[in-house]
Amino acid sequence: MQVTTVVIIGAGHAGLAMSRALSMKSVEHVVIDQGGPGHAWRTQRWDSLKTLTPNWANGLPGMPYEGTEPNGFMTARMFASQIERYADHIAAPLQTKCRVERVRYLSDRYFVETSQGPIVCEALVIATGAASRARVPVFADQLPGRITQITPDRYRTPLDLPNGNVLVVGASATGVQLARELQLSGRQVTLAVGNHVRLPRRYRGQDIEYWLDRCGIYDERAEDIAEVARARLAPSPQLIGDHEVDLNALQRLGIDIVGRLSAVRDGEALFSGGLSNVITSADLKMNRLLDRIDTFIERSNRVHTDKDPDRPVPTTGPVNPRLSQNLDGGSISSVVWATGFRPNHTWLDVPVFDQRGLIRHTSGVCPVPGLFVLGLPILGRRRSQHISGAGPDTRAMAHQLLKHLDMRRAA
Numbered sequence: 001m002q003v004t005t006v007v008i009i010g011a012g013h014a015g016l017a018m019s020r021a022l023s024m025k026s027v028e029h030v031v032i033d034q035g036g037p038g039h040a041w042r043t044q045r046w047d048s049l050k051t052l053t054p055n056w057a058n059g060l061p062g063m064p065y066e067g068t069e070p071n072g073f074m075t076a077r078m079f080a081s082q083i084e085r086y087a088d089h090i091a092a093p094l095q096t097k098c099r100v101e102r103v104r105y106l107s108d109r110y111f112v113e114t115s116q117g118p119i120v121c122e123a124l125v126i127a128t129g130a131a132s133r134a135r136v137p138v139f140a141d142q143l144p145g146r147i148t149q150i151t152p153d154r155y156r157t158p159l160d161l162p163n164g165n166v167l168v169v170g171a172s173a174t175g176v177q178l179a180r181e182l183q184l185s186g187r188q189v190t191l192a193v194g195n196h197v198r199l200p201r202r203y204r205g206q207d208i209e210y211w212l213d214r215c216g217i218y219d220e221r222a223e224d225i226a227e228v229a230r231a232r233l234a235p236s237p238q239l240i241g242d243h244e245v246d247l248n249a250l251q252r253l254g255i256d257i258v259g260r261l262s263a264v265r266d267g268e269a270l271f272s273g274g275l276s277n278v279i280t281s282a283d284l285k286m287n288r289l290l291d292r293i294d295t296f297i298e299r300s301n302r303v304h305t306d307k308d309p310d311r312p313v314p315t316t317g318p319v320n321p322r323l324s325q326n327l328d329g330g331s332i333s334s335v336v337w338a339t340g341f342r343p344n345h346t347w348l349d350v351p352v353f354d355q356r357g358l359i360r361h362t363s364g365v366c367p368v369p370g371l372f373v374l375g376l377p378i379l380g381r382r383r384s385q386h387i388s389g390a391g392p393d394t395r396a397m398a399h400q401l402l403k404h405l406d407m408r409r410a411a
Helices: 013-024 039-043 076-089 138-142 173-184 208-214 228-232 247-252 275-299 387-410
Strands: 006-009 029-032 100-106 109-114 117-121 123-126 148-150 165-169 189-193 256-259 261-265 268-271 324-326 332-337 371-373
Touching: 006 013, 006 109, 006 117, 013 029, 013 076, 013 387, 029 117, 039 076, 109 123, 123 387, 138 261, 165 173, 173 189, 173 247, 173 332, 189 247, 189 275, 208 275, 247 256, 256 261, 256 275, 371 387
Parallel strands: 006 029, 006 123, 123 371, 148 332, 165 189, 165 332, 189 256
Antiparallel strands: 100 109, 109 117, 261 268, 268 324
16 A cells, blocks of 8 residues: 555646645655546647647746747647646656546545555645536437537547538537637538637737736636636636637638527427527627726826727627527537536545535635645636646645644644
């Protein structure tokens, strides 16, 4: 049986940043992962995917971005390689190809059962992220058997789908990017649009990420955000590296826009009639955010150094969007479920879940002593779900973890 002070589950950027923070405090630990550093970025991302944030925002603690394209966007494979280099850079104590099978909390210790044998530790950090398992609606099994269904973690290129038209369900970052790629491959795409976040890629001469960072929006703390539980469930914004992928841009490519897919009944897809309201709401929220950026610029006396406001034009939806689509013998041959992801903590046998099956925590500190969680939306602040959030979150968490260890040893 292996014994250590801390086990970190997950060798992504957050888990490795936590490893660095513990190493700097001389805390004995091990980082275990079912694959290795960057595994998910290599095996669960489509080929053309790029980071939503520009390269300058994708540095890691102790290893900032130093490449030649700070305003570019690295591919998933490039970021996976960056994570591998980071693991070497910090000399992380890795245990790879180590699958977690069960975690129990007994006698003030954590017993981590793995494919390589049990590990006992005083504290446990879960850094497996928020996107371990694709969400698929319960009515997915009502689709005709002839239709190919695929989730983004299994999709790689348009060649993965049979010939024919495609229904992409979900209009957040993943949905709009895949809809665009599939339409450009020569297929006719229908995009089912639910609640979404619209943002311009660039605003007033800068990438939108620049303003979100400079305005302090990303540094807002969880306790200061109204309805933080709801904010944590907000979809990822409609962004892509070098192009606009809002609904206007997609319609110009010929993509058909319909409302949220609400049900499949008797071989027919049924779409919500609230598309116009959803579009209006997304535009309203975007303009409120841009108002905040404008106010920041004015108060910073930067009016003469930044470009004038270049607000995106309002979204124009179809006048009479379809409310249904025949799937039984119709033209749709594939459905892409871009309906989001959720964490996968089925192996965690500790009473720490809320009624929705999510881990209860306060800024990553769980109510069970010695249990911590990383990589979730708005963990401690808004930037938590971004690569740049790893540094602040792990520094704060290392402090809390050391307090836990000190209390144990003083008892």
